Amino acid sequence: MFGIYLKRELGRRKKAALVVALGLALGIALVITVDSVSAGMAQAQDKVLKSLYGLGTDMTVTKTRTAPTSGGSGRPNFTFDAKSGSGSSQSSDRVTTQGGQALKSALVTEVAAQKGVDSAVGALSLNVTKVDGSFTQGKAQSSGTSGGGQGGPGGGTGSTGQPRVQGGGADFDVDSYSVVGVDVAHQGLGPLSSMKITSGRTFTSAQTGAKVAVVGRSYAKEKKYKIGSTLKISGTRITVIGIATPDSGESDTDVFVPLKVAQTLGDAKNQVTTIYVKATDSQQIAAVKKEITEDISGTTVTTSADLASTVSGSLSTASGLATSVGKWLSVAVLAAAFLVAALLTSSAVSRRVREFGTLKALGWPSRNVTRQVVGESMVNGLIGGALGIALGVGAAWAVTAVSPKLTAQLGGTGGGGGTGGGPGGGGPGQQASRTTMEIALSAPVSLTTIALAVGLAVTGGLIAGAMGGWRASRMRPADALRSVS
Known part of the structure; x- marks a missing residue:
């Protein structure tokens, strides 16, 4: 009897049921999308950290390089024999x-x-x-002399041209x-x-x-x-x-x-x-x-969490937005969807005063009326949950299919050591160097996310049903029938 009446009543109010279900579906879809994108961000950051630390590494131990001693610059120094024969490789x-x-x-x-x-x-x-190359010796050429005397300070009337070197050089x-x-x-x-x-x-x-x-x-x-x-x-x-x-x-x-x-x-x-x-x-x-x-x-101990704080670029920006703005937005939309569903259910109860009054006059106890309203709301919630899961999974699939590229800039910790973009970055004078990586973003949907969506759908239905059922249970048959004009 309950199932037959539930089906008939939902069929009579298809538009109202669809509005409640769609409201819940949008909120649930947004939660799934944001949760999946956040999981993809976490995976991308893990890839970045693994490329720096190595698989299974939790931390690195280094020691900050001391300043160069007096008289030493710490810069590479190369010494070559400039007197080598022409074209000799060094x-x-x-x-x-x-x-x-x-x-x-x-x-x-x-x-x-x-x-x-x-x-x-x-x-x-x-x-x-590594420096390699060769020197090429130039050739000295004289411009010749004029006059009879020798040039030079205090010399005679003649002059001697200065020798010039032509050609030569270095190619390293x-x-x-x-x-x-x-x-x-x-x-x-x-x-x-x-x-x-x-x-x-x-x-x-x-x-x-x-x-x-x-x-x-x-x-x-x-x-x-x-x-x-x-x-x-x-x-x-x-x-x-x-x-x-x-x-x-x-x-x-x-x-x-x-x-x-x-x-x-x-x-x-x-x-x-x-x-x-x-x-x-x-x-x-x-x-x-x-x-x-x-x-x-x-020693300086650097963990993956410390290193994560040095990752910047579009990956870091997007991750921050997904964590803060995205999650708060999804919570706000979901709360609004729950509220709208509750208000619409309560409003529907108000419009069904005569129906519930008649049922109570026929002998229905308040708990049966409440169960009827909650049952209808639960069905709406489950329909909204199914639609929300379909929309959320579709959005996550679209993100994975497009695979937008995010950049991650690594290093620049100024710390003491490590390889490449790891803690400390390059060598002396290169502590602030940064390396840029490109990561393809995906949005994996886990079973936990699906379970969360189902839970939200049930919760939304219960909240809407609780408000409507509470209002319906307080009606007295005489008052309900008297309110009908």
Whole structure:
């Protein structure tokens, strides 16, 4: 009986039911869209941070570089023999550590022993500046003499033309690239963990001192490196065994070599510039940071949350808008939809005074009248929820299909170390450098979001039904019938 009457009453008021359902649908669709876009923003930011830190890295430990000593500028210095024969080729490499001040390798073990630390791996960041080219000697030519005497101060009446040098000069090419030494025995943590080998292979655990390298895709393309190619750093020949592609964006590292090889090239025996740390519990990262900072003085611990604050650009702006404006807007629209649904239901009850009065006169108790109104509102809410889910999923799909490009500018922390765009950015004088990445935005819809939409639909129906049912239950048959003109 209840179901038959419910169906008949909804059929009689299709327009009113549709208005209530559409109002709830728009509010629910907006919530789904904003929630999905926010999830996509979070995924994009995770990609950015993973490209900097490496998969599984929770924090890095570095040390701020000290100011150059008196008389030392800290800038590269190259010395060439200008007396070399004409056209002779000359080349010089300057290998320096970049990022923060070098740390002792033993500190990696000390960090790994701290409470809450699951594992720790050291890496050494180097910058190689290569200058090669040649000098060409000029030729001196005299303009000849005139008169009979010798020129010069107090000389005779004649004069001698000044010799002139024609031709000659220097033609040098400067190439600067980054090299990172990685612990080949623990590649799952650190700078190489965010790279995917697309050609060749990666290091084996036995290649701790092997003169081999994995080259970034962009740098390999620029220099035309292939598997088996040889690159030369300070006279050391290194063979390319793999080409790697970053999981997202572009890598700031051009060449990866075993840690011991990097220490030899940079004259940094038993030293690292960055320690990558993974915590045992991701919820305790702040506590682990405090533990390391207190127990190991002079170091700077940077977490992914700290690094996230340095990410700017359209990704950061859009994320801020989705978090603040978008969520508050969705809450406001949803609240307005609930209010409109409640008011429309209450208004419909007012127009059904005669109907409910007759039902009560026939013996319907107040709870049956209330159940009737709540049932109708719940059906409206569920219809609105279904429409809202369809609209919200459609909007999220459209965002994913279009995949708008967002930019993220990284680095500029001014801190002490790390690779590429990581904490501290480049080398001396490059602490404020920034790297720009381009991320495609998606809007994934999770089961949690769908469950939230269903919950909102039920809540909207209950709110509208509660107001209408409360008003209907207070009617007395005599008053209700007397109000009919």
